[in-house]
Amino acid sequence: MRILIVLTYYRPHVSGLTIYTERVARALARRGHQVTVLTSRFDRRLPARESLEGVEIIRPWVMARVSRGVLMPTIGSWASLLVPSHDAISIHLPQFDAPGIALRGRLFRKPTLLTYHCDLSLPPTAFNYLANQVVHAANHLAAGAAHGIVAYTRDYAENSPFLARYLNKVIVIPPPVEVAEVSEEEVEIFRSCHGLNHHRVIGMAARLATEKGVEYLLEALPGVLERYPDLQVLFAGQNQNVLGEEAYARKLLPVIARLGNHWKFLGTLDPRAMATFFRACDVTVLPSINSTESFGLVQIESMMCGRPVVASALPGVRQPVRNTGMGRLVPPRDGRALAEALLEILDHPEAYDKPTQDLQAVYAPDAVAAQYEQQFLELERQLAVQGSRHNSGPSRGRK
Numbered sequence: 001m002r003i004l005i006v007l008t009y010y011r012p013h014v015s016g017l018t019i020y021t022e023r024v025a026r027a028l029a030r031r032g033h034q035v036t037v038l039t040s041r042f043d044r045r046l047p048a049r050e051s052l053e054g055v056e057i058i059r060p061w062v063m064a065r066v067s068r069g070v071l072m073p074t075i076g077s078w079a080s081l082l083v084p085s086h087d088a089i090s091i092h093l094p095q096f097d098a099p100g101i102a103l104r105g106r107l108f109r110k111p112t113l114l115t116y117h118c119d120l121s122l123p124p125t126a127f128n129y130l131a132n133q134v135v136h137a138a139n140h141l142a143a144g145a146a147h148g149i150v151a152y153t154r155d156y157a158e159n160s161p162f163l164a165r166y167l168n169k170v171i172v173i174p175p176p177v178e179v180a181e182v183s184e185e186e187v188e189i190f191r192s193c194h195g196l197n198h199h200r201v202i203g204m205a206a207r208l209a210t211e212k213g214v215e216y217l218l219e220a221l222p223g224v225l226e227r228y229p230d231l232q233v234l235f236a237g238q239n240q241n242v243l244g245e246e247a248y249a250r251k252l253l254p255v256i257a258r259l260g261n262h263w264k265f266l267g268t269l270d271p272r273a274m275a276t277f278f279r280a281c282d283v284t285v286l287p288s289i290n291s292t293e294s295f296g297l298v299q300i301e302s303m304m305c306g307r308p309v310v311a312s313a314l315p316g317v318r319q320p321v322r323n324t325g326m327g328r329l330v331p332p333r334d335g336r337a338l339a340e341a342l343l344e345i346l347d348h349p350e351a352y353d354k355p356t357q358d359l360q361a362v363y364a365p366d367a368v369a370a371q372y373e374q375q376f377l378e379l380e381r382q383l384a385v386q387g388s389r390h391n392s393g394p395s396r397g398r399k
Contacts, residue, residue, distance in 0.1 A: 001033045001034070001087045001088060001376065002086040003034070003087065003089075003090060003376070004086040004089050005037045005090045005091075005092070006039070006091045007037070007095060008040055008070060008096075010022065013042060014207075014237075014268055016295075017092060020297065023178060023368075024176055024365060024368060024369055025055045026054065026055060027368065027369035029053065029054035030054065030369075031373065033373070034056075035054070036055075036082060036086065037058070038078055039057065039058070039059055041059035047059070048060075048061070060072045068243060069096050072097065076097075079101045083104040088112075089101065089102075089104075090115065090372065092115045093114055093115065093117060094120045094138075094139060095135075096138055098138055098141075098142035102114065102142040102143075105146070106146075111376045111379035111380050112145070113146065113150055114148070115150040116162065116294075118292050118294040119160055119292060120132055140165075150172075152173075152174060153174075153319050155315050155318070156294045156315045159291075160291060160294075173372065174362055175297055176364070176365035177359075178271070179305060180271045181275070182276050182279065186276050190277070190280050191280050194264065194266075199231065200228045200346055201234060202217075202224070202231065202234070202283055202284070202285060203236065203283070203285070203307070204234070204236070204285050204287075205237055205277070206235075206286070207237050207238045207239075207245070208239040208242050208252070209242055209248065210245060210248045211289055213288050213289040213332065215335075216287045216289070216338055218252065218256065219335025219338070220335045220338040221259065221262070224342050224346070232261075233259070233262060234277065234280070235265050235266060236267075278304075278305035278307050279305045279306070279307070281302070281307050283310060283345045283346060284299075284302040284309050284310075285310045285311070286298065286299055286310070286311040286312065287311075287312055287330075287338055288312050289312065289332045290332070293312070296311060299320040299327075300359060304360060306353070308345050308349070308352035310327055311327060311328075311329055312329070312330060312331070314332060324354055326352050328341035328344060328345060
């Protein structure tokens with residue numbers, strides 16, 4: 001099957017959405033499909049075309065940025081060329097260009113799935129308000145044209161203002177998660193290099209971005225440090241030059257600086273280093289504040305490494321802890337509750353030690369890709385039946 005995947009940002013951009021899409025694209029390619037990714041050339045240093053791990057990547061030029069989105073004048077031409085030559089279309093929202101591509105999928109009778117990663121919630125400015133409205137309108141137009149909409153969980157779909165309008169089209173497919181196998185020796189080396197021996201460690205894996213709620217972890221830390229004065233916090237992920245988050249960083253960095261050696265930024269880590277990071281932690285935290293966070297892949301990564309999680313009790317985000325018992329849920333924007341949950345886990349880690357084999361089976365990229373494959377084949381069958389009925393209609397009416 002020839003599968004076209006369309007999204008605004010692909011690797012080397014780092015976000016939950018890009019990691020998700022890269023894992024599915026590679027898994028589909030490993031399953032023998034011809035996979036093409038149509039995305040933006042958001043960095044002019046990137047090649048316009050390249051092949052990575054069996055996936056063909058095409059990057060139209062970017063004329064301008066609009067908030068977190070981009071304007072690509074030639075993407076319509078590329079879509080008109082690529083949609084007819086592919087057997088199935090996978091569009092990842094949010095993105096400005098989704099309606100035109102979804103409409104092409106319908107016109108050419110190609111099974112077209114939208115994957116809805118999250119509700120868009122930009123910082124409150126007049127310009128961002130306009131950008132939000134444009135993206136929301138684009139998402140609704142795309143949803144009307146698409147044959148199905150993939151959501152991570154039914155919980156999030158039922159509570160999302162967008163997805164709740166299209167529940168008849170929603171297909172739940174869990175997100176793909178993979179964690180590298182690392183040795184105890186590698187973990188010990190990591191702990192030694194970062195001065196973690198004999199310290200309790202809280203980990204957070206995220207971008208330094210408003211929706212991640214980093215300030216609530218900062219608010220929780222004094223209470224945790226009172227009981228564990230040797231506590232270390234490791235922050236893995238992009239913490240500099242995060243697109244659209246410069247003001248947020250300026251607000252938090254003085255607070256973080258006052259923590260001194262208790263807080264350490266690790267930057268963006270490769271997959272092996274990420275697995276070592278999780279195993280070096282005692283607990284990880286996901287204090288996200290709004291529906292921009294729909295699940296939190298890092299929760300499953302942490303759990304696969306045997307580490308419990310404290311997460312905000314948001315729709316979708318709350319499901320990993322609910323389903324596994326490997327952690328605690330707290331109200332969003334509540335630093336005191338976050339501190340109490342962290343202390344509970346640090347005091348009683350044995351209560352959150354659960355088997356993880358089922359997680360690996362459910363969230364393996366190959367298993368997720370197989371579900372996409374199944375959905376495309378089912379939609380293809382439905383479209384063929386509809387086409388057959390349409391073609392036979394006029395002949396039945398003749399005398």
